[in-house]
Structure formats: C-alpha cells, structure tokens
Amino acid sequence: MLNEQTLTQLRALRLDGMVAALADHASSSAASELRFEERLALLVQREIDWRDDKRLTRLLKAARLKVSSACIEDINWRASRGLDRHLVTALAGCDWVRHARTILITGATGTGKTWLSCALARQAARQGFTVLYTRTTRLLQELRVAHGDGSFSRRLAQLARIDVLVLDDFAGAPMEPGERNDLLELLDDRVGAKATLITSQLAVKAWHAWLDDPTVADAILDRIVHSAHRIALKGPSLRKPEGQADEEAQ
Template structure:
C-alpha cells in the first residue's frame, strides 16, 4: 500500500521517470540487495534520462526536420568534399552557441538537405532549439502573419530559435516585399542566433538572387561574414545509389 501511495505521489509531482524506475525495482528482486543510496541514485538517473528524452522529443517535434538524419550516418565514401574533422567540429554545435552561420551549397542530390537536417538533429540532441523551413514556406508564413496580425509573434519565435535552417535558397525569384521580409528575419537574428542556408546556388550568385543592391549587400554581409561554408561537389547521391541498386539487381 505504501509503495502505491509513493507511486501516485511521484506521478502527481510529475516524476514519471522515478515512478517507472521504482516499479521496475519492485519487479527485479536483485535490486533489493542494493543499499538505499544506490537505489535512490538509480531512481534519480532514470528521472534525468526521462526528462532529457522528453525534451529531445519536444525539440525534434518543433524542429520539423525534413528528413530523419543524424551525424553518425554521414557517408564519407562518396567524393563530395566532406572532411571528417570539419564535420566533427560542426557536430559540436559550438558555431551555433557562438551565433555563427553555415552555408551549404552544391548541385542537386549531393545531400545538402540531409546534412542540414543531420546538423539540426545534432543540435536538438545537445538541447538547442531548431526550426527547419524551406524558403518559399518561410515567405508564405510571413505573408500570412502580415495579414492575420501574428507577424510580431512569428518574428519572435524565429528570433528565439537557436538554429534556423533555410532550405531551397535561391530556387525562385523573390518579390520586393519578400526581400524586405528576408532582411527583417536575417537582421533580427544577426549576432543572436545561427542560420543555416542550404542552396544549389553558389554564394557568388546570391547578390543577383536577392535583387536590390542595398538590401542584398546588407543581407549577404550578415549571412556570410564569419560564416562556415560547405561547398559540396560530385554527382548526385540519388543517381549513384540508383546505379548501385541496378548493378545488384538479379533480374
């Protein structure tokens, strides 16, 4: 009876991990031989792990990463210019803590989105907030926010995000209003949050993509000054993988 009351109290206090661990200890007679301090340590460790897992789940859900990717699964065999030492440095997420930016450029299919999501996943695992958006989707959200009065709230959400991933940068021309909106997003985050740009468009063509010379200068200065850059090369990974599949097809 006492144990049931304790379990109810633990769950009332939202100590779910400790409650689960206590039930597990009751079901495992070998833990009864442990000292009180040892059993208590196991309960506390379980609660810490439970909270870390819940936080990670919340961060990943909020990030809305486009693909499930993680740093450990990076394929370095494909010749696209990836260096293990450099990826290890980026995987530390120190650049995010320092509010620096990262630009990943390269041809279609070389893994830009996958790498961006892998770095986003890694940041979430380190307790940092992440948000993934395709640039057209960002512009659409900002347009809607202008109309329904939620613009301030949206901009505040973007500002508070440790890492903002903007994918498909440079895929289509932008309007004067979108150019101004982009400037506001980048300016708000400058020095206060990290932005990861994934684009097929080489950085030397970004000025023409943005359009207005004055705004283009301002946006590029804030995005590229001191930023890390990954310029991927080589054939499409999708094409290479398809060829490998065909070569082992027994039909």
C-alpha cells in the same frame, strides 16, 4: 515494495521516470542487493534520462525536420563528396549554435544538403536547443501573408527566439516584391543572437545577383556570409532509387 499511495504521489510530482525505474527494480533481484545510496542514484539518473528523452521528443516535433531520421552518426564520408570531417565533427559539438554562427551548405541537387542540414539540426536539438526547419520560399510566403493579417511583427519575434533556424533551398526561386526586405529583417534579428543554417543549389558567389538589389543584397550577405562555416558538397546524387524523395546517408 512501495505502496500505491507513494507511487501516486510520485506521479503527482511528475517523477514518471522514477516510477518506471521503481517498477523495474521491483522485478530485479540485483537491484535489491544495492545499498540505499546506489539505488537512489539509479532512480535519480533514470528520472534525468526520462526528462531528457521527453524534451528531445518535444524539440524534434517542433523542429519539423524534413528528414527526421538524419543524424551525425550516419554521415556518408565518401571522399568524392568533399566533406571536411574535422569541420563537421567540430560542428557536432554545437559551439556554432552557442556563438550564433551561420552554416552555409551548397551543392547540386541530390548531394545531401537537406539531409546534412537536418542531421546538424537534430544534433542541436539533442543538446537542448530549439530548432525549426523550413523551405525559404515557404517562409517568405508565410511572412507576406502575415503582413496582410497583421501578424508579421509577432511572427518575426517568434522566429527570432528560435536557437537554430534552417532555411532550406535558399535562392531556389525568384523573389517576390517585398520579400528581400522581409528576409533582411529576419536575418537582422538573428545576426549575433541566434544560429542560422542555409542550404542552396546556388553557389554563394551567385546570391548577390539572385537578390537583384545591390543595397539590400549587400546588407543580407553581410549578415549571413561573414564568419560563416561553409560546406560545399560535391559528387553524384545520393537520392534513393525508384523515385523516393529522401536523401540517404550511405
């Protein structure tokens, strides 16, 4: 059994996963029968798993996902939804993040857009990517305020470093003056560099009219529609009964 000084040294080295594994081994007769190399391999793996869990917890906390419980494994594959299982399975591999691609999820209220976007974002966090979820109108309001207090450039730079930016409820409200240009700058920083996931009740073909400025609209849509993965959800609402707000997986 290791003495307290050794355990203290392991904690000082931040090998907390290994400390926990040693505590388990101390009470396990099976562990004592293993060769030194086998026990060492188990300790190292436990440390790796512990660090991975801590990193995922940190990434998910920073992501601020609206539906924190959403995950790929719980997707509702009901035929009426129009989900392409092959496409979603491929997206779960997160190559779209590595290649800085865009995902566009459209559909009526309650069809599961937000839930699916959070599931894909959570999958990206599982693979070590940084994620941020935000409602589009709220982010544009935040950027408008940032112009006033002089923090716009700094905030834009912060957003540009995020691996996966989820813009929920895109085209959900009329745009305020200046917001088109802010949106263009935001997306221009990401094109070809970072991945973006957009959800909207409005069909993609109607976004140009919503932007209400042909020149800026052309520039924005060129950045998010070209080579994007598109998912158009169909079917009845999946919202829970009795006024609950979250979109469910089943």
